[in-house]
Amino acid sequence: MLIDTLLGDLPRSVFFQEHYLQQPLARPSTAAKLRELATWDTAERLIETPACDLLLVRDGKLWTGPRPASAREARALHAQGYSIVLRHADRHDAGLAELGRTLSAELQGTVNLQLYCTPAGHGSFGWHCDPEEVFIFQTLGAKSYLLRRNTLNPTPLHETLTDAPDVSRERTPVQECRLEAGDWLYIPGGYWHHVSAPEQESISISVGLMPPTPIDVLDFLRTQLLRSRAWQRRLPPLGHASPLSDAEKMEVYRSLFQELGGELKKMMEDPRQVLRFMATSASAGIRSSALGLGTPARRDEKD
Template identity: 35%
Template sequence: MSILEQLLAPMTLSDFSTNHLYREPYAAPEKAAFLRKSLSWNTLDEILFTGHKNCWLPRQGQLPTDENLNTGQLTFSQARKGFIEGRTVLVRHAEQAHPVFAAIARDFYRLFKAPIDVQLYCTPEGQEGFDWHYDYEDVFVIQSHGEKEFRLRKNSVNPGASLRKESQAEDLRKETNRAEIRCYLKPGDWLYIPAGYWHKALALTDSYHISVGVLRGKSSSSPY
């Protein structure tokens, strides 16, 4: 049974594809409990020790002014210090740096036949890594530790993120849809966010989550 099938059960892949995939957000409590221990500071230490070159310290979408922290490589001490100072520790393409996330990426690839990007977010209490934004990929958020509030809004300006843009600032100014969905995630919960949906997340406690991104394209397909 695939990871997604375990996350969905008893819902079937067919029902998820028909009612939610590429359309509407979906969340389920406790269904990701088997992945809770996948992300920790020990895991981050293992990744940073490899010299992985896609590690960052954003806060509200802004990186530190210190150029030494903007190379894409971080030491464990730099990551911990940034976290203590209120920054999110973000690892992009974690599937390239750790076998646990490589296995998760392979599992999702077998279903979607599309590029997979596994990202890791460790955010301190009361902080947001990014302000309102949308992604060009469908995202499966797996809450590993702590609690986080996600706020989501439908995108009426660039639905489905069909157009690639250098900046989303103008889209956000033009967006007239103010109706929000709020989703509270605890350890073991998960959330699906379709490509194009506006969202941002607030850490209600120190929070760690895994984000599995599925990039839409000509080669991607429905898992059922």
């Protein structure tokens, strides 16, 4: 398995017990075979692929000009301190797509893969957190990471990232990590991080893996409930013209909630539903890193 190669002499059981979904882990050299997946040749080819989403950012500020028309134009902006961010690059490169699918198959989750080309002496985004479990593979140069546990919103979702508090409110200690080419870093979802390439230009692959959450269970069950007559029926009127008093409305709806909750409980206890959910989640993860997918990137996606 790829994860075993990346972990090297660290047992997989230790990774899951002590790090995955819990705390960062950096491993030296074990990602050396992935270096060929992200080079300047790779980046320039993707830059000149119009369908590949490209973002330029310098020390936390986005480039507001037009998308570079060529790799030469992008490299000129890179020389001015702008990081080149190629988002969902796996949809336009077979090797990166295979990396995304492999991680999804081994750990399960939908994939958000990005390629970062960061100039020396600069960073891309400032302090931020991501909802995904993030795997960083350093393929060229070096990068420095500042990491901080998120105690304010430790398990954010994409929908709740706008609610993320300012990292300055944290009182957790800052951890430091440096990646050289061939190294990799795991950052748990929600962890604050700040990234820079202090001494030399850097290229890295960022793979965000979003595991299933209870919200996904709710979304999955909704598709099943749409076929239930009990869940399609109309509820008693609540308007001012209703013949029911407020106390009667409260009692009717309390009884309805209890009844619907019982039906939902039966559905969730059915092992067939569990198997369907597991199969649906696995399939969604594999499909999320596929060549030719045209889904636009979210504007709030970062590494």
